[in-house]
Amino acid sequence: MDGEAELFYRQLPKVELHAHLNGSVSVRTIDRLIGRKPHLNIQHSMTAIGKGQRRTLDDVALKKEKQFICPECQQMFSFSFQVATDVIREFAADSVKYLELRSTPREEKNTGLTKKGYIETVIRAIQLCKDEGLDIDVRFLVAIDRRNGTQVAMETVALAEQFLLSSDGLVVGLDLSGDPTVGNGKALLPALERAKNCGLKMSLHLSEVQSQLEETDLLLNLPPNRIGHGTFLHPEVGGSQNLVDKVLKNSIPLELCLTSNVKGQTVPSYSQHHFKYWYQLGHPSVICTDDKGVFSTDLSQEYQLAASTFGLSHAAMWKLSQQAIDCIFAPETVKQQLRQKWTDLQPQLFQ
Ligand SMILES: CC(C)=CCNc1ncnc2c1ncn2[C@@H]1O[C@H](COP(=O)(O)O)[C@@H](O)[C@H]1O
Numbered sequence: 215m216d217g218e219a220e221l222f223y224r225q226l227p228k229v230e231l232h233a234h235l236n237g238s239v240s241v242r243t244i245d246r247l248i249g250r251k252p253h254l255n256i257q258h259s260m261t262a263i264g265k266g267q268r269r270t271l272d273d274v275a276l277k278k279e280k281q282f283i284c285p286e287c288q289q290m291f292s293f294s295f296q297v298a299t300d301v302i303r304e305f306a307a308d309s310v311k312y313l314e315l316r317s318t319p320r321e322e323k324n325t326g327l328t329k330k331g332y333i334e335t336v337i338r339a340i341q342l343c344k345d346e347g348l349d350i351d352v353r354f355l356v357a358i359d360r361r362n363g364t365q366v367a368m369e370t371v372a373l374a375e376q377f378l379l380s381s382d383g384l385v386v387g388l389d390l391s392g393d394p395t396v397g398n399g400k401a402l403l404p405a406l407e408r409a410k411n412c413g414l415k416m417s418l419h420l421s422e423v424q425s426q427l428e429e430t431d432l433l434l435n436l437p438p439n440r441i442g443h444g445t446f447l448h449p450e451v452g453g454s455q456n457l458v459d460k461v462l463k464n465s466i467p468l469e470l471c472l473t474s475n476v477k478g479q480t481v482p483s484y485s486q487h488h489f490k491y492w493y494q495l496g497h498p499s500v501i502c503t504d505d506k507g508v509f510s511t512d513l514s515q516e517y518q519l520a521a522s523t524f525g526l527s528h529a530a531m532w533k534l535s536q537q538a539i540d541c542i543f544a545p546e547t548v549k550q551q552l553r554q555k556w557t558d559l560q561p562q563l564f565q
């Protein structure tokens with residue numbers, strides 16, 4: 215890789231809007247956590263997907279969960295605080311100035327951790343990084359795992375609603391994720407409508423796999439505030455013009471994750487990534503990592519990859535990172551601060 219280009223993307227101020235907390239944990243962090251509990255003999259082979267390797271979503275989700283389970287006692291260990299602070303520090307070191315982390319609240323019967331406690335733990339980690347003066351503004355999206363059905367979705371929205379009111383602006387919205395081949399969006403609609411009505415911003419994984427036209431059409435009517443992936447929205451890949459029109463009409467930004475889609479095998483190659491389709495339309499698209507730990511990537515690499523694949527200049531990539539500010543869920547005052555930061559940093563990058 216060209217060293218000068220690499221430095222440019224590393225220094226480029228960036229906005230990360232699609233990062234699953236547990237999928238963002240780096241191998242380094244896992245090694246450190248395992249090192250602290252050597253007696254547990256925790257396995258973590260194959261937790262990260264190296265260059266050229268591919269995995270299915272199921273594979274990855276399961277392996278990511280397993281790495282924190284002690285094989286002897288089957289106990290789940292709560293490393294959430296350490297994991298969250300490490301992930302935030304790594305994004306900050308990669309010149310990410312604004313980060314929306316998302317995670318599925320979980321409870322652990324044996325440690326007494328509740329879903330509410332889980333969210334509080336992540337919030338404490340965000341607060342610690344803030345107190346340390348890290349140059350990154352971090353917000354949180356509470357994730358609904360679509361595999362868990364209507365009831366859990368409703369409970370998750372209620373939790374998110376509580377934190378929206380009590381977290382000092384740190385919890386800004388909701389994410390819908392999980393294995394896209396399992397569960398159906400229609401059953402989740404009442405929960406999502408409730409979320410919308412109480413002022414939670416919504417980012418939904420939509421059309422991540424093929425043949426979800428009906429579900430996507432239904433959920434686009436909400437409409438969501440952002441779309442995760444949207445890989446199969448456009449007609450050339452089995453979507454439809456009607457879906458595209460809905461996205462355009464409501465100007466719903468897309469979160470695009472190149473490495474994740476290629477390694478996850480929903481997109482056959484980088485040059486065939488739907489980034490091209492939406493970029494050519496001038497539609498707001500934000501480059502993101504999805505699961506930087508799982509896919510052995512970071513946001514600088516994703517920007518560089520998009521630039522080299524589609525022949526985009528440094529100036530064009532600067533504009534992309536700047537326009538991502540318009541798509542964040544934090545309020546207008548935060549957008550203004552970020553725009554100022556970009557203005558201040560520009561001369562350093564283009565001298
Ligand atoms: C092939 C592949 C892994 C594609 C990635 N695309 C994804 N699509 C849907 N949900 C996801 C994806 N990556 C992570 N997640 C969700 O995020 C969870 C991990 O983060 P967390 O535990 O919520 O903190 C996973 O269990 C899953 O529910």
Ligand SMILES: [Zn+2]
Pocket residue numbers: 232234391419442504
């Ligand atoms: Zn995702």
